[in-house]
Amino acid sequence: MRGFDPGSRTFVRAHGTTVFDASGRGFFDATSSIWTILHGHARPEIIAALAEQAATLDHSTLLGATHPAAEELADRLCGLAAMDYAFFSSDGASAVEVAAKMALRYWAVNGQPQRTRFVRLDASYHGDTAAAMSFSDIAVFKDHYASLTFETFAYDASRELLERDDIAAVIVEPLIQAAAGMRYVPHSAYTALESMVPLLIVDEIATGFGRTGTMFAHEQLAVRPDLLCVGKGLSGGVVALSATLASQRIYDAFLADYHEMRQLFHGHSFAGNPIACAAALASLDIFATDATLAAAQRLSLAISRNAELLRTHRGVREIRVVGTMCGIEIRSQLIDASNAQSAGWRIADALYERGHFTRPIGDVIQLVPPLVTRDDEIDRFFTDVLAVLEDVCI
Template sequence: MFPVTDLTTLDKRHLWHPFTPMQPWCAADHVPLMLVEGSACALKDQFGNEYLDGNASIWTNIHGHNHPVINAAITEQLGKVAHTSFLGFTHEPAIRLAKELVDLVPGDKLTRAFFTDNGSTAIESAVRMALQYWKQNGRPQRDTLVAFDRAYHGDTLGAASLGGIPLFKGSGNDFGYRVITVPSLDALDLLTVDDRSRIAAVVIEPLIQGAAGMRLWPQGMLKALDAWCATQDVFLILDEVMTGFGRTGRMFACEHESVVPDFLCLAKGLTGGYLPLAVTLTSERVFEGFLGEPHEGRTFFYGHSYAGSQLGCAAALASLRIFREERVLEQLSAKIARLGELMADLPAFRQCGMIAAMTVDSPDLSLGAKVCLAARNHGLLTRPIGNTLVLMPPLCVTLEEIERMVAALRAALNEVTAPQ
């Protein structure tokens, strides 16, 4: 075992953390927070301090840390085999998980599950499928995707090309797919006939845009977008990487407006926040568009080494079991209501189920980060989006823990914004 001070030195010498300004991180006086233990909604650092996990470990954790059902499922699977290739092979956990996932979606439109590693690759899969489908099924001119302003769909090259936030596109923004970015649903009707004829799919985060600062879409917008896509015979891709698995109060956000897309992209909470796993659910129509003899070249040549991970599928099956046995969704209404009551008077407050956010209007663009840093002293971990402060706890959070989280956020906000 390395002493904590040695680990900190080694971190600064060898690691490069994502979405993290590394110069201040590596400064001599900076002590990184090292998370070493977790239970339910609580996490402990290297000094034994305990915190409430206010952002569900970057929006992934669903049932809390160290849940015995998921722990047991992973342990049982480890006793059999940890990983086998999914390219030309199969296994029981993936078969069972695919069946359970398609059964969760209302109706019978989505019938096929394509497993990958993370949210970006779930989106990549959907986009590639959509483009290849039209190319080899009589409409090769459909080479364009429609995405929305301020959208975020991941960091891989294709997913990033759909994004509407330049900061997340790196040094260059002109790459990837041919994309038309629109600000709203109404803007679709302003597209030229030629543009509309070239659209392969429309991609959207339903109900709420995450990285845009928890920006809510108008009620009914998703339903209207679904109707527009149907009229144009355009595929609808829903990015439910953040909103899936109970975050909005239902299993999937699209259920709020009775929409079933052509592609449903899921990750983050799929395994309860335990292991990397993603899935792209799609229809029999799309699947059949790839059928043919090998020499015809209609195969979907895309995949990842850990696609359909046996351990990940075992964790995901256990997570779905918890939803059923602990009646997770049925218990959310009281928690959603309490979260809203406690935060309603905070500036620019908005809420979508168990996702709550507020924004501080300040010229200091680092104010949000300062508030989150101060919140640690009050036992809360969360991460800002600019000056937007977010609470998105694991769904197992208690009413008392919600109260403590909001109290900690308020205390930190008051400390940072108090006149000097």
Template sequence: MSNQDWLARSRQAVWHPCTQMKRHETLPLVPIERGEGPWLIDFDGKRYLDGVSSWWVNLFGHCNPLIGDAIKAQLDTLEHVILAGFTQRPVVELSERLAALTGLGHAFYGSDGASATEIALKMSFHYWRNAGRGDKVGFVSLQHSYHGETLGALSVTDVALFRDTYAPLLRHSHQVPSPDWRLAAPGESHETYALRCADALADFLAQHHASTAALIVEPLVQGAAGMAMYHPAYLRRARELCDRYQVHLIADEIAVGFGRTGTMWAHQQAGIKPDFLCLSKGITGGYLALSAVLTTDEVYAGFYHDDVTRGFLHSHSYTGNALACRAALAVLDIFEHEEVIESNRVRAAWFTALMEPIMHHAKVRHFRHLGMIWAFEVDTARPDFASWAFCLAMEHGVLIRPMGNTVYFMPPYVVDGEEVSLFVSAALDMLEQA
């Protein structure tokens, strides 16, 4: 069957996410038959270089044989078993390895990033309730933050496009100024601005710590805010303030974990440890749905009791799925045996060097880079810039999905120099026509 056949069938039967479906009357869907490394290939054989890691999940390329073989082997042993009252090898091994990598000794599993956020929020509140602090029911997050689209996650999300429609259903939360360095005053350093924003957090917690359960942040990069990057000094100050005022620190590393910012975990660049760490997206290399929330021995002990109602009675049918955990173990094997973090530092250096013409282009604003993320704003009067740039890049065989006038590259960790040149060529053509 051709692209057109699959396009028509998908429009008829599938409700696509984060999409106004009527747009696909004029902006066709892109049917994909298969993947190879950083490439996606449609039913007519056209190839597209995946510049967004398929919504930030694919770390080591499509159809990676190491991950695929691990899943195939697990299929012959156990696909899934209820995790309430039972256990199995992959979930135990994954939990042990994540504990060793994070210093957080207990892992609770969900199905996706929003589920991880829900788990962390509920767990924080419930911990304080078990500790006799039932008044700590509030949450604080950064302006322009994104933590998912279930109702609890939306309550701490500050992106109007996702939040406003559902506002009557959401719990109130408080947002403090974002340390996004694009918002710094002229001549103000990134670190100085981050600390100025931390002062606003300090003021809020000084007044409201008695009713605040947790601060939730995306460490170093606020993804849906347009890859907003900030100085790690903010995280260090936030950790100090949370300790002082007995407020949990939740690190949402759903998008920025697993090496994306240049270290295994983004919060490591600040030299801190959160009370909760939310992981998803890259955890299985983009293969299967899985998320994890890791927390401290202290939090775990707060639920350990003879009273059932003091336990964390949260569940998903596919919690700790054996196939997904085996995929995640294969991902950790690749990190361990192929020196991914070190290789990415080399890869990032030549990627940045190749992007020099973009960096200095007259229409580019706020060019920025961290780890395996590159972003910049385009000075354009086009009201339809995001969809126009997407279509133009696809003509070049490159998949990018701008957010407003922010263009970013977040590729799999397997791109080579020739492929990076395609990103640059497509971006330069876009800038010339914008």
């Protein structure tokens, strides 16, 4: 992309809520490095767990084998999420692909092979691989790849769609759609899914692990997932690890004697890598030692308090906050974009000058900070957003 200056965003070190460039200048990591880092960068407990695991069992496949870190993590995740089994992958998109395959096979072996279609929310985003793209509804991510994707239906909360006999599953992001610019999904949109749905896939890749104030966002709804995708913050956000958590009935669909070939033929080389699992176990321990969920709720209050003050600014169209996830939608027509790529980038660039690293999603400036962020860091971010808006508003 012409106009991108790699010199201005090359980070060589990170600590806590700060990423540092080669000159030693620190920047507030306002997006948690795209919604991954939970407990701050370079947490000693996670580093120690990574190092110890690397020295003990660095890698060992989960294809036809297992290891203690994956076993323990599967148990703990299932306990936390009230699910029954965990299938590990690396990136979030892979966890979504796996959920799709599990849903298809579930119906095939249960005598309803015609259930092959999927339903998704408007403005959805589930990743950049083929099925995940098909489940997504954001033009820039999928429009050029029609030959790689398949048709999915937009969920309109109507029973008619959910009652069709060719629907395999409905996939949803709970409460908030991060990639759509921190878009709210009203609670009422999920009501029909409490009972009607053939299978429900809940994608908690962005929202999981405390970001919305509860461990998983769907705890704030009355839905019960059959499949639950997690990633990003699963390892504390420091190494690639994702999981598709499944309920007993999904697992049972794949359980048969060898010659029946019902097992799930899907596996990534680094799925459930022991080092990644060890990081995830250390991250889950930190939830207890740091009281991370209480910290997330306090952080949410600090964000909401600041958001209230900015809400009436003429350069702001809307501010959306769910827990610790915040999107500030600007009125781009009122912004002097000067030499920047867009109004959003003009503001992100100006914030960078002031020591904050964020990136716009269209006209939305995002703030999704690490859960250890202090109130004064939030205050400073908003003070600087206000100062920047004052500067660039025409």
